[in-house]
Amino acid sequence: MRLGLVLELVDGERPLRGLVAQARHAEQLGFAIGWLEEVDPAGPPLITAAALADGTATIKLAACVAGEDHPLELAAAATVADNATGGRLTLALRAGSAGVEGAEEVADLLLAAFASRPFRHRGERWQAPANLPANEIVEERILLTPPTAQLELPLWLVGESLAAVARERGLAWVASEQDARDRATAEWTTTEDELGVAAARLRRPALRTVVTGPDGTLDADALVAGLRQEQGEWGMDVAILRLEGPDDLDARLRALDQIASWVLPRIQLDRMPAGLEDHWRERLPDQIEAARRS
């Protein structure tokens, strides 16, 4: 299983510094993906993703946006962010003020734009190109340029309301924090029934909250148990963790340290060899301390 981290605004004065610190630390510890969302006072996540291009090297960056903005503006920002990060972008779409149908149309236009084929979109809300009578020199079909750096830019749909939309398009669906284990299980059962073998190509991400103490300490055993359970029940394979509780940036980074040593290794195999986890409980604290000093 891969782990991701919700990147939070922690330093109001210098917002970028805190975001870079989290993303870089997560990257160094083996987190696969940083998740950016637009929650006041943070700004548009595609811009933030581009701003993290330089402070990080390998971690994937997911930008979670509402499916209400102009899809061509989104597509343009996404291809620039993907190229700027050397192909590390995932675009996650949630239903916004335009509702499920609005997000559906945005998803369709984005898929057309990311294909790097000429396209023409005629939808309820958007026409691209519009070929308005007032415009004289127009194209019948357009392409998004430059193409995304990735051959297939991952487009993920977030939350229960978009599960069916994702399924119909063969896109990955992200279980949100409101979509608990039973909901996720039901959705993925339906997806397997309807898509058959095609379901195998889809990642199964979920956003999950991890409660920590103010200093970042957390119950690693409980977290491992929870992740294993969801992995077993519905095949969760990317757990994007939202840390709730750390007082400050240092506490957040300490929480990441614990997850990297006490959680991540224990969810990489279907089962752990007898005795290894006991061995870690006995020896790992000293080894971590020695590694820290060296």
Place this chain on the structure above:
Amino acid sequence: MTAQLQIGLGLWTMRATAAYPGSPPQLYADLREDARRVERLGLHSLWVAEHHFWYDGWCPSPLTAAGSVLGATERLHVGTGIHLLPMADRDRAARQLRWLHRLSGGRLEHGVGLGYREAEYDGFGLSRKVRGKRMDAALDLLAEADGPRIWVGGMAGKALERAGRRGLGVMLPATLDRDQIVQAIEHVRNEAADAGKSVRIGMMKYTWPTDGSDAGRRRASEALDAWTREYTGSWFELRGRPGFESPDLLQKQVDRAVRTALIGPPEQIAAQLADYAELGVEMVVAHLLGDGRRRDRHAAMETIAADVAPALTAVGA
């Protein structure tokens, strides 16, 4: 008393052209590397551009590109030269700008323009005819907000009014001759004075330092010709026909760009810039024509920082 002239460099488009092929992700990595170089050289700013649906991948999201540069630098200002504001959703643009402003500690310079390609407006579902109204509405929104400095691109009376009446900056296009610059500055200042505001004057200028030789000048002219002819021929309507189908008019456009460019040895460029500063220009975006010409671009950056900017300070002082 001459105002301090700030020198920015432009114009980063991240194009992979037929003449200078390139890989888009590498071009965006080069952008950040160039930005760090400009920052080390101590110049004021680096400017990125916007166009859509074009074969060479011309950057379609300058605010996102600006974000990547601001994330890679500490002191450098980053400008949009220009952002096609009327094509954007203004509330969304306002959110983006506020965030960039905050993220960067106030290092964004927001240059805006109407654009001209009908195919771009049509792609976004807009009539080109509404661009002026949409620009006004967006500027009214942004001028009141706590955001980056705004520079209104253009030389038409309307553009100068937009900037002057709101007390914003104006960004004059690269191809004005001295008389036109003088007139435009007078116009925009009058507009501002009528509204009880003051206005900032910025200007783009095609710039290429040479060693003073004829060969150097020829080389610079060729580079400018190549830059101008391709997109003017493809995008401009000249007397109602595509540019390439009106070769004589296209040639005039190219000649005009070359004639109004700052091509020459550094001391000559510095003297011309000092003259603009006397006229009241506070910001010059030196458009380097460096697309794809990495070595030339870097040489021009170094020369401007080492030989033009210091001479200018000396003249100004």
